[in-house]
Amino acid sequence: QVQLVESGGGLVQPGGSLRLSCAASGRYSMGWFRQAPGKEREFVAAISWSGVSPYYADSVKGRFTISRDNAKNTASLQMNSLKPEDTAVYYCAAGDLGPVLKGQNVYWGQGTQVTVSS
Numbered sequence: 112q113v114q115l116v117e118s119g120g121g122l123v124q125p126g127g128s129l130r131l132s133c134a135a136s137g138r139y140s141m142g143w144f145r146q147a148p149g150k151e152r153e154f155v156a157a158i159s160w161s162g163v164s165p166y167y168a169d170s171v172k173g174r175f176t177i178s179r180d181n182a183k184n185t186a187s188l189q190m191n192s193l194k195p196e197d198t199a200v201y202y203c204a205a206g207d208l209g210p211v212l213k214g215q216n217v218y219w220g221q222g223t224q225v226t227v228s229s
Contacts, residue, residue: 115218117222119132120223123193125227125229126192128189132186134184142156142217143201145199153168155167156175162181164208174193201223201225202219203220204218204219
């Protein structure tokens with residue numbers, strides 16, 4: 112059973128930054144999704160197990176950066192220039208790259224709340 116442990120959520124003012132981390136119990140391609148109240152879960156970013164290919168949703172390009180540390184089996188999401196519309200529960204996902212990009216047939220973390228508000 113793959114375990115994913117997330118950390119780093121919280122409350123931040125608009126324009127601020129947060130860094131999310133996800134520790135996995137093995138080496139997988141990893142990604143982040145988010146779900147705002149009343150909305151469907153949506154893709155945010157993903158990175159292959161090699162770390163060579165990052166992928167981003169258009170809504171976060173230029174503001175968010177996904178990275179990984181394979182020595183620690185962790186993936187991080189650096190979120191800058193945060194907006195109120197970034198408010199959501201953020202979920203870490205792990206698996207093969209194709210499924211991670213789709214958010215299907217992957218392992219999920221427990222979720223961490225990110226709130227952007229003044």
